[in-house]
Amino acid sequence: MGTQRAKLDDIKGKTAVVTGAAGSIGAAITQFLAEDGVRVVAIDMDLGKLKSVVGSFEGDVYPYVMDVSKEDTVASVMTQIRKNVGDIDILVNVAGILSNNKLMDTSVDEWHQIHAVNLDGPFFLSKEVLPAMQNSGWGRIINIASYAWKSGGKTSGTAYSSSKAAMVGLTFAIAKQSAEFGVTVNGIAPAYVMSPMVTEQLNDEQRDKMMSEIPVRRFSEPEEIANCVRFLTSPMSAFITGEIIDMNGGFQFD
Numbered sequence: 001m002g003t004q005r006a007k008l009d010d011i012k013g014k015t016a017v018v019t020g021a022a023g024s025i026g027a028a029i030t031q032f033l034a035e036d037g038v039r040v041v042a043i044d045m046d047l048g049k050l051k052s053v054v055g056s057f058e059g060d061v062y063p064y065v066m067d068v069s070k071e072d073t074v075a076s077v078m079t080q081i082r083k084n085v086g087d088i089d090i091l092v093n094v095a096g097i098l099s100n101n102k103l104m105d106t107s108v109d110e111w112h113q114i115h116a117v118n119l120d121g122p123f124f125l126s127k128e129v130l131p132a133m134q135n136s137g138w139g140r141i142i143n144i145a146s147y148a149w150k151s152g153g154k155t156s157g158t159a160y161s162s163s164k165a166a167m168v169g170l171t172f173a174i175a176k177q178s179a180e181f182g183v184t185v186n187g188i189a190p191a192y193v194m195s196p197m198v199t200e201q202l203n204d205e206q207r208d209k210m211m212s213e214i215p216v217r218r219f220s221e222p223e224e225i226a227n228c229v230r231f232l233t234s235p236m237s238a239f240i241t242g243e244i245i246d247m248n249g250g251f252q253f254d
């Protein structure tokens with residue numbers, strides 16, 4: 001076999017976009033990729049929060065404000081990013097919003113807003129980055145979905161589950177069309193990562209119940225998701241595309 005032993009730092013010098021970079025999981029991904037020598041464009045809604053979170057990270061981190069749900073904003077900010085930072089090799093779609101409302105409590109506005117951020121954003125951004133990835137013959141798109149995509153939502157609501165299931169469909173569709181160009185497209189489906197989504201949006205009773213149901217008896221840490229992203233960007237995973245990696249502590253085996 002001609003394949004060499006892969007090194008995690010083989011992605012040094014690549015340029016990544018990470019959305020939701022001021023949040024728990026996005027910040028960990030931004031930090032770890034930057035420490036690996038990746039130039040990271042860190043995107044979130046609020047510049048102040050973003051700078052305070054990513055400002056102390058080692059390496060090349062470029063904070064940009066963008067509402068990923070707005071097509072025009074995504075197009076204009078991505079044009080600036082390409083001009084100032086360069087073409088994007090790695091896209092990590094992390095920005096997302098949660099609602100725990102089940103069907104009858106979900107308004108049409110909430111339905112559209114959740115899908116706009118969780119699904120439209122990754123759709124707009126994938127269209128922005130894919131042409132350059134295909135031209136260069138190398139690219140990685142990683143979508144942070146959720147266990148809700150196939151569980152129907154343990155505590156999370158209908159719109160959230162639907163948006164994450166659609167994100168998985170988007171992952172498969174782009175993986176299929178871009179594989180021959182050297183671009184892999186994968187997802188990660190976490191369940192219960194220590195973040196405000198768990199600490200603030202679940203009550204004590206829900207948290208205790210979930211903890212007792214997770215076989216590993218703990219919630220995941222944002223850094224564990226970030227390590228999986230490193231794996232999916234590295235040569236170690238070069239033959240993996242159209243895959244959704246479960247990170248749910250054994251909630252479901254399949």
Ligand SMILES: NC(=O)c1ccc[n+]([C@@H]2O[C@H](COP(=O)([O-])OP(=O)(O)OC[C@H]3O[C@@H](n4cnc5c(N)ncnc54)[C@H](O)[C@@H]3O)[C@@H](O)[C@H]2O)c1
Binds near residue numbers: 096190
């Ligand atoms: N925390 C969990 O338990 C968990 C479990 C499964 C999946 N996820 C997914 O992981 C991702 C990150 O979750 P987290 O726990 O870090 O959440 P978080 O709330 O800490 O971070 C989300 C970030 O996205 C940003 N954001 C929201 N809307 C945006 C928009 N329109 N444009 C740009 N940025 C926007 C927020 O400002 C925030 O900084 C989400 O997609 C979430 O659905 C989280």
